[in-house]
Amino acid sequence: MRLLVIGGSDAGISAGLRARELDPTADVTLLVADRHPNFSICGIPYHVSGDVPDWRNLAHRTTATCTPPACTCASNTGPSPSTPTRTPSPPPPRTAAPRCSATTGSSSAPVPSPPSRRSAASTGSGPPTVSTSCTQGRVAGANAVGGDAVFAGSLGTQAVKVFDRVVAGTGLRDDTARAAGYDPITVAVTVDDHKAYYPGATPIQARITGDRSTGRLLGAQLLGHRGAEIAKRVDIYAIAISYAASVADITDLALSYTPPLGSPWDAVQAAALAWQREPGA
Numbered sequence: 001m002r003l004l005v006i007g008g009s010d011a012g013i014s015a016g017l018r019a020r021e022l023d024p025t026a027d028v029t030l031l032v033a034d035r036h037p038n039f040s041i042c043g044i045p046y047h048v049s050g051d052v053p054d055w056r057n058l059a060h061r062t063t064a065t066c067t068p069p070a071c072t073c074a075s076n077t078g079p080s081p082s083t084p085t086r087t088p089s090p091p092p093p094r095t096a097a098p099r100c101s102a103t104t105g106s107s108s109a110p111v112p113s114p115p116s117r118r119s120a121a122s123t124g125s126g127p128p129t130v131s132t133s134c135t136q137g138r139v140a141g142a143n144a145v146g147g148d149a150v151f152a153g154s155l156g157t158q159a160v161k162v163f164d165r166v167v168a169g170t171g172l173r174d175d176t177a178r179a180a181g182y183d184p185i186t187v188a189v190t191v192d193d194h195k196a197y198y199p200g201a202t203p204i205q206a207r208i209t210g211d212r213s214t215g216r217l218l219g220a221q222l223l224g225h226r227g228a229e230i231a232k233r234v235d236i237y238a239i240a241i242s243y244a245a246s247v248a249d250i251t252d253l254a255l256s257y258t259p260p261l262g263s264p265w266d267a268v269q270a271a272a273l274a275w276q277r278e279p280g281a
């Protein structure tokens, strides 16, 4: 099988590598518009800020290192944006797989999001994330070589660092939950990231949204110091939402605890406890 993947960013490289993983005989060509397949766009702000002085370090691969047996890179930097400059006598590219195209790029490769365990809280809001591109690409790559993979949906989980602060969120907010037809209850709490008696404790502002009638967790946002594991804590909520957990389920989680790093009721759970105390919850 010969497979042409147009675009070698997060989705494209994921599609190409997954196709090769499942079918080692597949002849996969990544058509890229520059010399840096899988270049870390996300790292550009940190090059601009000076944290990553050399922009070349943002390239996960180059066309030279993206070689068979994994994938072949074909450069598309010539005058015609649609004409490969490599791959002599290319065969007709494989047409779209049953569920999704091998063509990638968030804007150019929509992969249908079927009803799934995530669908109830899938937002589709906010900018696309690398995580979504990688999973969509992996699905596209699998299906391009005859697989039957299904994209599970996106919660729009995101984290942003601004100086020494981190803000992160997943799923629905109060307003988006209401717009999606839920009857949300949203609570906000401020709790320390670890035991206050151990030096360096910093406050985490947490807000979670659950559905009044079902108790289902719909979304959460956290804000705190860079050292407060904000992104990883929001990922706990993302996992819970992915598996249709209730807010009460969060309080049942057996999370780790040691005074320098957390509390017996972690901040993630403290917000859930506050939600349960809310009248009507």
Ligand SMILES: Cc1cc2nc3c(=O)[nH]c(=O)nc-3n(C[C@H](O)[C@H](O)[C@H](O)COP(=O)(O)OP(=O)(O)OC[C@H]3O[C@@H](n4cnc5c(N)ncnc54)[C@H](O)[C@@H]3O)c2cc1C
Binding pocket: 006, 007, 008, 009, 010, 011, 012, 031, 032, 033, 034, 041, 042, 043, 044, 045, 076, 081, 082, 104, 105, 106, 107, 127, 128, 129, 130, 131, 133
């Ligand atoms: C400054 C910045 C910071 C970001 N930070 C984060 C972050 O911290 N976390 C996060 O999750 N997301 C972040 N994102 C978003 C993330 O970069 C995108 O969601 C992700 O790169 C999308 O990957 P993709 O493969 O779906 O699409 P794209 O990255 O858009 O890749 C599509 C590729 O296809 C190529 N292409 C298109 N047409 C052709 C053609 N005809 N021939 C050859 N090649 C073609 C394009 O050149 C491009 O390389 C950031 C984005 C930006 C711009």
